[in-house]
Amino acid sequence: MRKTFQIAALLVVALLSACSGGEEKKEGTQEEAAQLNKPVVKLASVTSREVEQIEEYTATVEAEAKNNIAPTSPGRIDKIFVEVGDYVSKGQKLVQMDAASLKQLKLQLENEETEFKRVDELYKVGGASKSEWDAAKTTLDVRRTSYNNLLENTQLLSPLNGVVTARNFDNGDLYSSVATPVLVVEQITPVKLLINVSEPYFPRVKKGMDVSVKFDVYGDEVFEGKISLVYPTIDATTHTFPVEVKLTNTNKRVRPGMFGRVTLSFGTMNHVVVPDRAIVKRAGSGDRYVYVYKEGKVSYNKVELGRRMGAEYELLSGVDDNSQVVIAGQTRLADGVEVEVSK
CATH class of the missing domain: 2.40.420.20 (conserved putative lor/sdh protein from methanococcus maripaludis s2 fold)
Incomplete structure (x- = not known):
């Protein structure tokens, strides 16, 4: 009986040891699992x-100035002397309109000049009154003004140095549409870009600041420009203000309509x-x-x-x-x- 009790006691101890070891192993597995689950x-x-x-802004190149060449009244185009792409100088004759009316007015002007000389000589010797002299002078001045105006609209001159960017008529056409000019001349030395800068930079953008510009057509080549104008007000909707950038463009490689990326540097x-x-x-x-x-x-x-x-x-x-x-x-x-x- 005693031997049987000892055997039973040993079995209980063994069983308890086995259970205790199992719990320790389970706890160790949970710790390892938690460790494994950490990201x-x-x-x-x-x-x-x-x-x-630095800040980058995108803009489209604009001409420094753009002029529509056209007479102020309808008329037949006698001859156009330039083509699209031609460079022209200020004062160069671009278009000759029909001159029939101009020739007629010139004859009338010459007659008025002759008449005034006659009245003027009589007035000097007392043969004409001051009112007659004034009337002759006024008539001559009016006729001369009319002639000069018609001359200006018969011989169309370029108002600037630039390039012809559009030709809308041919020799012999009748010009009658004030909405469509005969020619368009644009000044491309210099050119300008208009960018919109964020409001926080307003105190830091100054006229004369150097900027760099890249154009998609020229890859990573950098063109140097300067800020030529800073607009004095800020748009309340966009909280930006316009800034004008100019490039001298002496080599004429940059043309109106090109897409540019303007970079402004504000230090470090x-x-x-x-x-x-x-x-x-x-x-x-x-x-x-x-x-x-x-x-x-x-x-x-x-x-x-x-x-x-x-x-x-x-x-x-x-x-x-x-x-x-x-x-x-x-x-x-x-x-x-x-x-x-x-x-």
Whole structure:
């Protein structure tokens, strides 16, 4: 009987030992599972540095001046002396309108000049009154003004140095539409671009500032320009103000209608710079975030982006200097989550 009791006691001890060992093993497995469930992330250390503050604006090139060449009244076009693409000088004769009316008016002017000379000589010797002299002088002046006006509208001259950009009629056509000029002449030395700059830069944009311009047609080639005009008011709707940029364009390579990218530099500022892989876009909004690692956990920091510089972003706010940010493994992350750092 005693032997049977000893055997039973040993069996109970063995059973208890087995159960205790099983619980310890189970607890160890749970810890390992929890460790395995931690999101694994890759980190990058970030610091602040001086970043050039530049802004890029797009605009279409405009001529410095644009003139529509046309008479003030209908008439037949006798001859057009230029073609599209021709360079013209100020005062150059571009179009000759029919001169029949001009010749008739010239004869009338010559008669009035002869009549005035006659009245003037009589007036000097007392043979004509002052009122007769005044009437003859007025008639002559009116006739001369009419002749000069008709002459100006018969021989159409270029008002500027430029290039012919449109020709809408041919020799012998009847000009009758004031809405369509005979020719269009544009001044392309210099040319200008009009950009809209954000309100915060208003105190920093000054007339005479140097700017750089690139044109899609010329790739990465940089053209130098200057700010020629800063408009004094800000649009209340867009909170921008117009700025005019001029390029001398002495080689005439830049033409009206070209698409340009104007870059303005506002010096440098000290900002944190992070890899572009650290930036997370929040679904359904335009907000951007960065996961910042500290003491085994990550925080979900909203950031304000500045310039993109190759594979990096300037941050205007949201991340402190000398922080560690997550650059891989963001899919399973949330604010305050414990993470495992990849070696």
